[in-house]
Amino acid sequence: MPEALDENQALATYAQALSHPVRLAIIRRLAEQSVCFHGNMAAVLPVAPSTLSQHLKVLKDAGLIKGEIDPPRVRYCLNTAKIKEIKELFDIFLEYALQGGVENC
Amino acid sequence: MPEALDENQALATYAQALSHPVRLAIIRRLAEQSVCFHGNMAAVLPVAPSTLSQHLKVLKDAGLIKGEIDPPRVRYCLNTAKIKEIKELFDIFLEYALQGGVENC
DNA sequence: TTTATTGTTCGTATTTTTGCGAATAAGATT
DNA sequence: AATCTTATTCGCAAAAATACGAACAATAAA
Numbered sequence: 001m002p003e004a005l006d007e008n009q010a011l012a013t014y015a016q017a018l019s020h021p022v023r024l025a026i027i028r029r030l031a032e033q034s035v036c037f038h039g040n041m042a043a044v045l046p047v048a049p050s051t052l053s054q055h056l057k058v059l060k061d062a063g064l065i066k067g068e069i070d071p072p073r074v075r076y077c078l079n080t081a082k083i084k085e086i087k088e089l090f091d092i093f094l095e096y097a098l099q100g101g102v103e104n105c
Numbered sequence: 106m107p108e109a110l111d112e113n114q115a116l117a118t119y120a121q122a123l124s125h126p127v128r129l130a131i132i133r134r135l136a137e138q139s140v141c142f143h144g145n146m147a148a149v150l151p152v153a154p155s156t157l158s159q160h161l162k163v164l165k166d167a168g169l170i171k172g173e174i175d176p177p178r179v180r181y182c183l184n185t186a187k188i189k190e191i192k193e194l195f196d197i198f199l200e201y202a203l204q205g206g207v208e209n210c
Numbered sequence: 211t212t213t214a215t216t217g218t219t220c221g222t223a224t225t226t227t228t229g230c231g232a233a234t235a236a237g238a239t240t
Numbered sequence: 241a242a243t244c245t246t247a248t249t250c251g252c253a254a255a256a257a258t259a260c261g262a263a264c265a266a267t268a269a270a
Contacts, residue, residue, distance in 0.1 A: 013124075021117045047229075048229070051230065053248055054248095056247095071236075072236070073245085074246080077210045083202050087203070090196075090199070091192070093129070097135075098136075098183075098189060100138055105180050155220095155259080155262090163257095174266090174267095177214090178217080
């Protein structure tokens with residue numbers, strides 16, 4: 001692994017998307033498929049509707065979720081392909097971090 | 106996985122630590138064991154020494170790295186146990202996110 | 211003891227993130 | 241057409257993250 005600067009940037013972006021408890025909670029909800037609608041999540045998560053929309057936007061911009069209009073509601077779901085990709089990236093990165101195996105201090 | 110709010114908080118904290126390219130670069134360097142000293146990294150990374158110290162502090166506070174004084178320098182290295190733990194956490198979380206397997210939209 | 215070397219901490223400025231209510235949009239319902 | 245439901249965008253405020261130079265330790269070397 002020479003430098004991987006682009007990969008660092010991509011990883012940082014995904015880590016950013018995962019760096020808020022509410023966003024992680026959203027992902028869990030969507031994984032359970034119990035609630036997929038904004039209003040549904042708003043009822044459970046401790047944030048205002050507008051705040052929830054912002055978090056959904058962050059996840060959407062990062063590609064982790066998709067949204068589909070199902071009038072008058074919006075159904076959200078996970079982008080499993082992307083999440084698989086992210087899982088790979090994190091796995092490879094963290095494995096690389098461990099590979100040396102030597103504790104210098 | 107009922108709610109796992111604490112786990113969300115822990116995950117979010119680790120994700121936060123990993124959400125900056127320079128911090129990821131630091132981790133890669135330490136994994137390579139090629140450079141373990143502040144000055145050494147400062148020469149390679151595109152940030153001022155004081156900024157580097159801040160990033161090192163973030164990583165240290167999150168538990169990902171350890172620092173040991175080796176006068177007049179400070180030797181840094183990865184906390185492999187913690188990184189292993191983080192790898193587990195991310196792996197479990199992302200696997201859980203994929204487990205449903207159904208694309209609703 | 212003076213002087214270098216190495217890093218950190220402090221003070222500050224800038225940018226980004228987070229959060230919320232109000233206003234808005236878009237479509238269904240009456 | 242008027243209204244209701246649902247969710248987003250806007251405007252703003254507060255908090256956190258980022259970055260840097262200057263000032264400050266702490267130790268080694270002269």
